[in-house]
Amino acid sequence: MRIWMEEQVGEKDHFAAGITLSVIGLAVAAIALPCGVTLMALILGGPVAEVSLAACIGGAALTVFLARKIGRKVHQYCTVFCQDDEGRLFAVDIRKFVGCQRGAIGFVQMLFQMQKAKKNMKTSHILERYMRQRPSLTGVETQILSVEKMRMAGNGWRVICQVEYPNKKRGKRSFLLVGGYENEGELVAAFERRLKGTVM
Incomplete structure (x- = not known):
């Protein structure tokens, strides 16, 4: 058997807190990356439209990557x-x-x-x-x-x-x-x- x-898994199991913090971090990163890059482009006088588009694409790619990692972690934890x-x-x-x-x-x-x-x-x-x-x-x-x-x-x-x-x-x-x-x-x-x- x-x-x-x-x-x-046991007394030091922090699964729920870890996933919660990961999801919060993902949401913050998805918002902060495009906004931060666009703001920098405005301050530095760069091509705002092009930079904003690139930042949005990068933010979306990062979100998908992190979401897959979180999903794999949940799948592993929940499957025995x-x-x-x-x-x-x-x-x-x-x-x-x-x-x-x-x-x-x-x-x-x-x-x-x-x-x-x-x-x-x-x-x-x-x-x-x-x-x-x-x-x-x-x-x-x-x-x-x-x-x-x-x-x-x-x-x-x-x-x-x-x-x-x-x-x-x-x-x-x-x-x-x-x-x-x-x-x-x-x-x-x-x-x-x-x-x-x-x-x-």
């Missing part, structure tokens, strides 16, 4: 991979345990609820208890049946899998194995063993 979570004693591999998304809320305050509340759900999952050992019972997490969580493709993506892997959902329907789903999981070498190996065409 193996469970892979992001490293250092489990392998039971019979070798079945599951993906648990803790976001499904959190109610949807609107607005900026609701977003922050959701982050703290995710952090609480993750901590409870680890301290109560609920996944371990489920996996010790038959039929483990089958029919409860998404089961990874096979891997169709694995490719490097930043500091991790993007994996396209054939999965079976709790409602027994099958389909394709993409996962990010972002660097930072506990014993991530074992996690990558678990996916590689399910890669189509791999000789076991």
Whole structure:
């Protein structure tokens, strides 16, 4: 039985505060960069229209880059991979345990609820208890049946899998194995063993 979570989840978990500050920083950067560059162009007497356009494009590119990094961090934090004693591999998304809320305050509340759900999952050992019972997490969580493709993506892997959902329907789903999981070498190996065409 193996469970892979992001490293250092526990008493020193600052996920919610870190993501909140990151989003605030992103918003400030998206506004400050174009405004600051345009103001400098006005002060220095440069071509304001051209400089403003370049600053807006740069600000948009920076926003997309930072938003992707924040999204990858949230995805990594909220996705827990489990392998039971019979070798079945599951993906648990803790976001499904959190109610949807609107607005900026609701977003922050959701982050703290995710952090609480993750901590409870680890301290109560609920996944371990489920996996010790038959039929483990089958029919409860998404089961990874096979891997169709694995490719490097930043500091991790993007994996396209054939999965079976709790409602027994099958389909394709993409996962990010972002660097930072506990014993991530074992996690990558678990996916590689399910890669189509791999000789076991």
